[in-house]
Amino acid sequence: MKVLILHQHFRTPVAGGAIRSYYLAKSLVDRGIETVIITGTNDKMYRKENLEGIEVHSLPIAYDNSFGFALRSFSFLKYVRKSVLLASTIPNVDVCYAISTPLTVGLAALRLKKKLNLKYIFEVGDLWPDAPVQMRIVKNYLFAQMLYRLERKIYEGADSIVALSTPIKIAIEKKISRKRIHIIPNIADCDFYKPTAKNTTSERRLGTEGKFVVSYIGALGMANGLDYFIECANASRKANLPVHFILSGEGAMLNHLKYSAQKLNLNNISITGFVNREMVKEIMSISDAAFVCYKNVPILETGSPNKYFDALAAGKLIIVNFGGWIKEEIEKTQCGVSVDPHHPTDFVKKVEPFIHDHKKLEAFQRASRNLAEEKYDRRKLSDQFANIFLKR
Template sequence: MNILYFHQYFKTPQEPGGTRSYWIAKELIGRGHKVTIITASSQFTKQVHETIVDGINVIYIQESYNQEMGFYRRLKAFCRFMYKSTKIGLKYSDVDLVIATSTPLTIGVPALMLKWLKKVPYIFEVRDLWPEVPIQMGAIKNPLLIKVTKFFEKIIYQNATHVVSLSPGMRDGVIKYIPYEKTSMIPNMAKKDEFWPREKNYKLMKELGLNQDSFKIIHFGALGLANGIESVIETAELLKNDFTIEFVFLGGGAMESRIKEKIELLSLKNVKLLGRYPMRETSEIVNFCDVSLVSFLNLPILSTNSPNKLFDSLSAGKPIIVNSAGWTKDLVEDYVCGFYVNFDAPSDLVEKIKFLQKNTHIQLSMGEQSRSLALNKFDKTILCKEFGDIVEKIESQKYSLNYKN
């Protein structure tokens, strides 16, 4: 099959960011399919740059985007990419299947156009429930805009041949509009060969200005409004006189400058903002930390999240502390690989950190449980196969229908 794959934020393992689409594309190519990804980038001077990346045909559209952008600047970037990607996608005459992965929800437009104008079926992948996320976060307030975006969401789901969601909560949001049988739940993926337990890189630790003997809590990934990092900084403030504990942040986003200001204002020497790193360096840093923290604001919609950092932390063999009272809470508690803490009670996080620091055997046991869960349930080889099976089921149904006709 010739597959056209729309993903505005496509990343390779050599770049900072989520690599789910890369691994899915590699799985599909391994099954004999041809995959063309249409994505956005600001690193090329040409308006459209086409290249081959590890066997994947990638079309980069010149379009700036970063996590520091405000909501309306993001929306403008989304709409520009929507228009440009639709225009390019419609030029293809031999497409058998489209895959469109959100966010943003506007990524569904090129998929819809190819279905309506060229009768090409599509799989829609839901990575966040839009527009409900920006609505609950207060970014979309206009009643008419809310009504329009929810109608658009419904149209995208109903026209999809299949919808893949990344968490049980997201799937619940989807089946309000379409039958359960047209959906699947394939969460984000652990990467056992990219994140794994090993000897600590003390040389890198020293280069980054970290204390070799401290108990390190890491949060890696986006530092956006949705992550509620200011609550974590309140925890760090409660521990500012305990020089045995350090908080390590990797990544960037809209809240990065505000977090830096707060750290300076509170004179927190126990918090290190290290910036963005490609996967290899991120893996090294995660490995020499002791506990992984997955933080989100205390909003119902954010409890449906399926964060990359959670699954990479499982693969790295780390105890995980989450503060969303959703399926991630159930996961760490049911599999005894971490703790849930109350977002609104920084002292609760202090208590769990001190407990793990003092009880090394429990810390190690939870880390072993995490690694086992990554290997046996969430590794990318398992989940990419599930995605590939959905694609080939659609392919077989399509050929069966053509044969009958």
Template sequence: MRIIYIHQYFVTPQEGGATRSYHLAKGMVEKGIEVEMITSHNKGFYDLRFIDGIKVHYLPVSYRQEFGFIKRVWSFGRFVKSARSFIKKLPRPDYFYISSTPLTTGLIGLWAKRKFAIPYIFEVRDLWPDAPIQVGAIKSPLLKKVLYALENRIYKHALKIIALSPGIAENIRKKAPQAAIHTVPNFVDLETFYPKEKNPILLKQFGLKNSFTIAYAGAIGKVNAVSELLDVAKIAQDQGKNYQFVVMGKGSETPALLQQAKKMHLSNFFYFPFGTKHNVSDLLSCADMAFISFSKHPVLKTNSPNKFFDALGSGKAILVNHKGWVFNLVKSEKLGLSYPANRTDLAFEKIDALAQNPDSLHKMQERSRSLAIRYFSKETAINRLLSVIDDKQFGKLTEDGVYILTA
């Protein structure tokens, strides 16, 4: 079987970030599937690399999280055009596996199906165009209409659809009831993320003390609400608490976040630049809780954030500020604490109580790791995806408890 895998933002664990496509493609290769990955990089030339059996084609299309709306649209369009031209040079695949975001990658699937009669499987990571519309990035009524029409067309013509959360699957089902929709959530590499004792060497390396610590490791964009962690840090500092608050990441809001921390004169806040998965694992080993946050937009309730699964694997208690399926998991499985968005005073009260109850904290941490092993390992996700691609060749898997938990 040959699959051309399309993902504009493909990265490896050594690069850091969202490594889902790397692990899924590697899992396909290990089961005998020939995989060619078409992606992009911020260089002015084409590059070809063989990464753990995956043939990765890097197209010269720049993209950065800091890009404004116009630059992003230009990047999305250029990637579609470049990918279509490049696909013509490749041997015919059995399937295209196309990952969003952005939604525009679906244009490649529509084109390939029409021109070559090759079916495509479409993976929906975030709900587009709902997400950019709700956060105010897209305001034009005409553009909204065009994008919704495109979304429905992509769903309609896909052989199968992979949703990253039950909420995403439910949303798609309302728009495309005839579609074959399967849920394959994000996952964790349990060999990279696992519980560790706080290491004095790592604590010293990060400049941290061996005290109660909350860490955020992920994107720092407008929708991530990372600044709420600063507000909690300020309350803790004002009350003389020896707690630490740590952020590792990058994004368009990084300068504003650091400026805000400076204005607040926080001595208990620490920032580290974006790192590899191993860097994130090291940081989480120095923390007691992981902060999972989004701004207050309904569409963000459906998100399947990588940082959540990394934290589960690392055996961390969870602090979440938004309702949705992650919130429901945290509540039903007793993984940590929740608070309404912007109610950082309430967040501090709960954190303060937990910090003084090590037994409760330890039980939350144990439950996080247990849940990761039972439902969110990369092996489980790979097997489920292979079953969706071809259940006759790879075996048919039934729905399991994770979807009951997160529905």
């Protein structure tokens, strides 16, 4: 069997960032399934390489998290055109696996189905266009309706759908009927991330000695609502809590967040920008808690953020500022707490008990790791994913 994966934002462990598609591709290769990926790169030249048995085609298509709506749209449509042209030259493909976001990857899969009679499976990690519509990024009614029609057409054309959470599956079922939908959430790499004692060298380098460390590692976009993270740092300082905040990642809001922290003269927060996977591991190792933050927009509660699963694997107390399935899960398993998104003083109230009661903190951290191993371990989810193709 030969599988073609379309993913505009494919990342490798060396490059860092979200590497779900790498895990999925590797799970296929490890089971003897020939796997080809077409992705985009900021390099100026096309590149073809073999990555641990995965054939990776990188198309020169500029993209950055700081891009505005127009530049993002141009990049997305350029990927559609170029990926379809390239895919048409790849022989003997049995099935296409198209990974959103962006939604336009599904348009490429639709075109390949029409052009080559190639069946496709569509992965939905975020509900588009619901998210940009609810966030008021897409304001034009006619344009929004066009995107909704495209979404429905992509779902209807798919051989089956993979949803990254139960709420996403439910939302899709409300839009289309009689379509097989698998649920394969994001992956916890329990081999790479492990609960460890704090490294004193790392603590000295990052200035966190003797502190309760709360880290946020991930995208710094509008959807993440990280002004709240800054407000929590300010509230903690006012309450004289021995908490140090670490904010790592890249995105359109990076400079704004730096400015906000400087304006408030916060000395209890470190903003690092993008860090590679090894540095993520190091920051995790000195963190007591991991913050998963979203803007107060209902549709964002359906997502399946990578940072949540990395933090579970690392055995960290989980802190969220939104409702939905993750809030319900961390409360049920007692591995985390939710804080009021409107009142950063609630962060102080919820976190302070863990600072003073180390046994309570350790119990929640153990529960995080147990949840990662029992429900989200890479090996288990890799088997589930590969079986979608092996049982066709």
